Amino acid sequence: MEVRTTSYHLSIIFIQMKITKIFITLLLCATVISCSNDDNMVESLVGQTGDLIVKFDNGVGDQDLIFDVSYDKSSNESYKLTSVKYIVSNIELTKSDGSTFMYPEIENAFIVDEADANNAGEIYITLNDVPAGDYTKISFGVGIDQERFQKGADGQGNLLAEAQEKEMLWSWATGFRFIRLDGVYSDATVTDEALNIHMGSVGTSLDNYREVSLDAPNTVIVREASTPEVHIKADIAKVFDGQTSVLFADGYNQVHTDETTTPVIADNLMGIFMIHHVHNE
C-alpha cells in the first residue's frame, strides 16, 4: 500500500488530468497526422489511455448466485441470501514490467451490489483513462482502508451518500459495511433463522480492510481503441468456508462489529476472488 497524503495526491490527480487533456489534444493532432500517413508506425503508447472493465460475477461454489435459492455449506448448514454487496477500493493495475497504475483515489471505491447485476449475473465497473499498456495483475482492497477513513469527508465526494443509499453505512456508528449478506440459514435444529453479515472496520479500533492481488491468466491489453474486460469470479461460499470454516450456530449468523468474528470473515473474504478470464477486443 503506497503512502498518500491528500493534498499532495489530489494535486497529482489534478496534474494528471491536465496532462491527460494535453495528451488528448496531442493525440487528436497525431490522429490527423496519421490519417495522411498510410504506413503502419511502431505503436506508441505514450500518453495513450483507454478504458478497462472489471466484471464481478458472484457465485456459490460451482453454481451461480441466485437470491432466495438454498445453498449447502459445511457441517450440514444451509443458507439463502436476499442481498449480497461489498465494497472494492484502491484498484491498482500492474504491467508486465512491474510498473503500477493506481486508479485516482477519489473515484477508487465501488459498491458491488448483486442487485445491480445484468441477466448474466455480472456487475460492471468501468475504469476510465487508464494508461495504455499490457497488464498482468490487478489488486484491490475489500472495504475502506484506515487512511481514507481517517480523512473523514475529505476527498470522498459523494461516496458517503452513495454508501448510505446502498445501506453500506452504519447508522448508529460511523463506518462502512465492507460486505453485506442478508438472508436466512437452517441447520439440524433451526429453520430460516436470520443471517446478517455486516462486517466492516470499527472506527480506528479494529481494522478489517484486506487486500487482494490477482494474476491475470492472459495479458490485459489496454489501448485507446481496445477496452479489455476482466472477469472476476467471487465465490460467496468461501465467506463461510474459506481460510477458516465458520458455523452459523456459533454466532456467525450475526456478524457486525465483534472483535473476534469480524476479522475471521475479513480474512475469508481475501480468498473469494479469482480472475476467471480476460477478454481483449
Place this chain on the structure above:
Amino acid sequence: MAILWSCDSDSPEISYTPTYLQVEQPANFPEIQYNLSNNPVTQEGFDLGKALFYDGKLSANNSIPCAFCHEQAFAFTHHGHTLSHGVNGGIGFRNSQPMQNLAYFSEFMWDGAASHLDLQPIIPLTSELEMGETLSNVVDKLKADTYYQSQFPLAFDDGEINSENILKALSQFMLMMVSSNSKYDKYVRNEEGVTLTEVELQGQNIFENKCSSCHATDLFTDQSYRNTGLPINAKLDDTGRFKVLENPEDLYKFKVPSLRNVEKTFPYMHDGRFATLTAVLNFYDSGMVDNGNVDESLKRSDGSFGISLTENEKVQLIAFLKTFTDNEFLNDTRFAEY
C-alpha cells in the same frame, strides 16, 4: 484546442476567494486532534456550516435542525431533556452531549461510536429517532435552495453540493466552537488578575485528589471509557462502549465527559438521570453499585465502590466546578442562530 478552451469558459465564474480562520489553540489545552489541512476553516465554510446546523431541512420533516437538540445557552445540549427526542416524537437513547472543544477530541459520542468529527453528523441525520433523513435526500433539498446554490461555491473550491462538502462545512462550524475563557481558564493562564475564592480553591484541591485521574487535563477528560458503577436502567439497558466492539470488558463503559460548562449541561450522565450536581456527587459518595465491571480505581479499602465525600467537600467541589462556566462562549454571537 478551440473545444478545450470553450469548455473552460463554460463553467460559472463564482470566485472562490476564501477568508481563512484560525482554530484556537489555548495555552492550557491539549493539542488539536482534527487534521485541519484536510479541511481548512474559512469564514465562508463556517457560515455555511452554521446555516446547515440551524436548518430543519436536514431532517425528514424539515423541522428538526441539529440545534433542536444542541442549544447554545446550555453549551449546546438539549435543555431540560434527559433523553433527546427527534422527528415524529421518537425518543433517543441518550442525553445529548455538549458541543464544545470538539477539535481536541478524536472520538465522539458517549460510546465513541464516531471516530471522525466529519462523520459524526451522519448518525443523527439518519437515525430514525433523531432526524430520519438520508444524505442523498439532503443533497437534493439543498440543491434546490438558492442560498446553498450560491454559498457552496463560496465555501469550496469545487463548489459541489455533495455529502463531502456538507460534512466539511458542519465540521468547520463545530471546530470553531472553543470554550476556553471560563474563570478557571483565566485563573490558570494568569489573565486579567483573576483569582479563585477560598472555597473554590478547596474544591480544586479535592478535584485534583479524587476526580482528575479520569477528568484529566484542562478538558477535564482523559478521553477514556469507564464504568462508574451507575445502577443499570433495565428499560434502556444501554451497554455503552460494549456496543461498539462487543467486547465484554467494555460493558457499561461510557466516555469520561468533559466538565466544561458543567453548571449548564444538566441533566447529567449518559441517560440524564441526575438533575443536579449535588445528585451527581451524592452518587459518587454513596450511589455506586457493583455491576460486575466497575473501574478498579473506584474500589474503596473496604471493598465497596465509591468516592467518599463529606457534605462540606461536596459544596467546595461544586463551587470549583462552576468556575468552568464560560459565559463568553455561551453568549458568543458567532454561534448564535440570530
